[in-house]
Amino acid sequence: MEHISGHTCGFEAVRVRSVERGRPLRWLAAGWQDLQAASLSSLAYGILFALGGYAIFMFAWYRPYLFTAMVSGFFLVGPFLAIGLYQISRRLERGEGASLADSILAWRENPQSIGLFGFLLAFILISWERLSAILFALFFHGGDLPSLEILASRLFSPEYLGFVAAYLLFGAVLAVAVFAISAVSIPLMLDRKVDTATAVVTSVRVCARNVPAMALWAALIVALVGIGLLTLFIGLIVTMPLVGHATWHAYKDLVDTD
Numbered sequence: 001m002e003h004i005s006g007h008t009c010g011f012e013a014v015r016v017r018s019v020e021r022g023r024p025l026r027w028l029a030a031g032w033q034d035l036q037a038a039s040l041s042s043l044a045y046g047i048l049f050a051l052g053g054y055a056i057f058m059f060a061w062y063r064p065y066l067f068t069a070m071v072s073g074f075f076l077v078g079p080f081l082a083i084g085l086y087q088i089s090r091r092l093e094r095g096e097g098a099s100l101a102d103s104i105l106a107w108r109e110n111p112q113s114i115g116l117f118g119f120l121l122a123f124i125l126i127s128w129e130r131l132s133a134i135l136f137a138l139f140f141h142g143g144d145l146p147s148l149e150i151l152a153s154r155l156f157s158p159e160y161l162g163f164v165a166a167y168l169l170f171g172a173v174l175a176v177a178v179f180a181i182s183a184v185s186i187p188l189m190l191d192r193k194v195d196t197a198t199a200v201v202t203s204v205r206v207c208a209r210n211v212p213a214m215a216l217w218a219a220l221i222v223a224l225v226g227i228g229l230l231t232l233f234i235g236l237i238v239t240m241p242l243v244g245h246a247t248w249h250a251y252k253d254l255v256d257t258d
Contacts, residue, residue: 085244
């Protein structure tokens, strides 16, 4: 049985639900149905994600700190970039047409709040890029940084274990924080037109109330995006739209929209 709780801390009251641990698998199944129902529009987004991945790869090949920061940044800004996919799922759920043009303009549903959240994610991404540069400089003693190819061949040698541990620790803490504030934020702002603070607080409450389910959901997202990256970004054409559509269904399951 699902339990609903209210929120009264000065923000608009938004009730959140508790779901069972395995519910993320249903979100993926529903997301897959949306992808099939609007395949052309969905795969267009996937192609854009893949092209973005290639652009990052080519630009940052000789800037390893920038490459790692931007790849991890893929996870940080993904919820914002997928807003069009949420709009497609939203319209399909209503039995309306889901065009690519309409999805691209989805931000106009709540421009101020969505824009502010976008700036927040951009600030976090820029901060992470700077922190990444500092970590690389510290562990390489300010010298010339190796290319990505050379770094990859040395990464797990004893000399670099401290760097790897520190980098993964900082990255993991940041990833958890961003996941908590963005799990349902943008779908909520799109659907209910709430302010940014309400959306962020609601997203954190959702994660706190559903730790097992959200931990599984986060692991599935990492796995699907990881598959996309390991297939030289080709897999992103499918996995990113799948995650985007599934996120909409996660929002509808976790937030009381009645």
